Amino acid sequence: MIRMEKRLQLFLLSFTLSLLVSSPPGAAAVQLDPNYYANICPNLENLVRGAVVKMMSQTPVAAPATLRLFFHDCFVMGCDASIMIMSSDGSDEWHNPADFSLKAEGFETVLAAKAAVDGDLQCTNKVSCADILALATRDVVSLSGGPTWPVELGRYDGKVSLGSDVVLPSPDFNLDQLNGMFGSFGLTQTDMIALSGGHTIGASSCMFFYNRLYPGDPTVSPGFLLQLQQSCPNPLLDPNAFAFLDAATPLQFDNAYFRNLQQGMGLLNSDQVLFNDPRSQGTVNLFASNQSAFFSAFVDAMTRLGRLGTKTAVDGEIRRDCRFVN
Ligand code: HEM
The missing domain is CATH 1.10.420.10 (Peroxidase, domain 2)
Structure with a gap:
């Protein structure tokens, strides 16, 4: 009987430990899902699209700038909107020469969409900048005449943005170099x-x-x-x-x-x-x-x-202002 109890205790201990190791409180496994916000922020897709339509009516640069922003975000530290973090000492990704030519209109499109999302009381501070960037990117593509698709959602925002982490393809690359870099992802x-x-x-x-x-x-x-x-x-x-x-x-x-x-x-x-x-x-x-x-x-x-390097509540957060870590 005592041995049984001991085994049960051990089992419970190892079960609790395994829970602690694999999923600390608040963490969910990264299982992206197009319906992730269905109950959290039901109007999300319309809110983002409305802001994107408005930005695109103001400037033709909004679409290409947003698409390029998403690519540069995902290739460095994963799709975690780390590219949007601005640090006062200039050590962030954006200050790396490979990112410095990213146009302001891409950042502005995401910030406008984030403001629209946060303006809905059901959604305030519940949708990550990384997901808003992913949705805005799909929207600029489809509103420019390209395809549309269900965007997988549920990414958390990264808390680290370092210019020294930026490695992106060069316009002088040959096929082997392009395949090498894309293949590494x-x-x-x-x-x-x-x-x-x-x-x-x-x-x-x-x-x-x-x-x-x-x-x-x-x-x-x-x-x-x-x-x-x-x-x-x-x-x-x-x-x-x-x-x-x-x-x-x-x-x-x-x-x-x-x-x-x-x-x-x-x-x-x-x-x-x-x-x-x-x-x-x-x-x-x-x-x-x-x-x-x-x-x-x-x-x-x-x-x-869009699946590269996705973060969870363990290593990420829902950024209140896409430009700054909370
Ligand atoms: C294959 C390797 C790639 C290389 C070497 C490359 C390089 C470049 C360069 C040098 C520019 C001009 C930047 C400037 O003048 O400021 C540019 C612009 C752009 N890139 Fe790429 N790129 C690559 C892949 C991609 C991918 C995968 C996407 C998105 C799916 C993308 C989307 C864009 C867009 C939309 C622009 C125009 C940005 C604007 O007008 O603001 N690129 N790229």
Whole structure:
């Protein structure tokens, strides 16, 4: 009898310990779910979308800036809105040169959506900035003519943002380097090509492709080269000079980006290499000829991107102000 009691005590102790180790109070396993806020903040999707529609009506930069913000957030410390944290000593991610060119309109779109969400008393301080960024990103894509999809939710916001943690792909990368970096996050070459299709909207400063213009990179089509040389005579004299990443339809989320690549009209080396390298050319050709195939691969890849490094109540929080840790 005593032995039985002892065994029961031991069992209960180890059970309690295992609970403490695997799920401290308040923690939930990271099981993202599109319906995560169904009871917590039922009107969430409408609130975010309303704010995004308003921002997009005010500036065409809101859409590309938000999409790029999400990518840069997820690749560094996971999708935890750590990219939005501003520290007074300048040690945050945003101050890293790879992030410094992120446009203010992306941050402003998320802050406007957060204000709209918090304005609903049922939702105040209950929705993470990371989830609002993920929803706003889906919305800018679909409102620009791209696909829509159910966004998985339930991320917590990170509490750490360090410029020294920032590692992002370079516009000069070749296919192996692109595959190496995306592969390190469990993303396939097809995911990487579909996500690069995000360059169907937005612009790039001349400094990121200037090395392709003088002397002219032979893989740039001659007409496009001339056009770019006119737009970018000297980035040192004009740091604001830029060109659209998709010269054909820069505001429209479509598959024109891939048709551009077939014509030697990819802006960055990392864009054009996707067509030039025979190992990825087939996928570029597929996406160029079949927009639905691109959209469906983009949705799959965005969903996988959105799962990177998700935080729980253990290592995260619901930030009251997306710019500062609580
Ligand atoms: C494949 C590797 C990638 C490289 C090397 C790369 C590089 C760049 C560069 C250099 C710019 C111009 C930045 C500036 O002038 O401020 C840019 C812009 C942009 N990138 Fe990427 N990027 C990559 C992947 C992605 C992905 C995966 C997405 C999203 C799914 C994305 C979305 C964007 C958008 C929307 C812009 C335009 C931003 C704006 O107009 O404000 N990029 N990217």
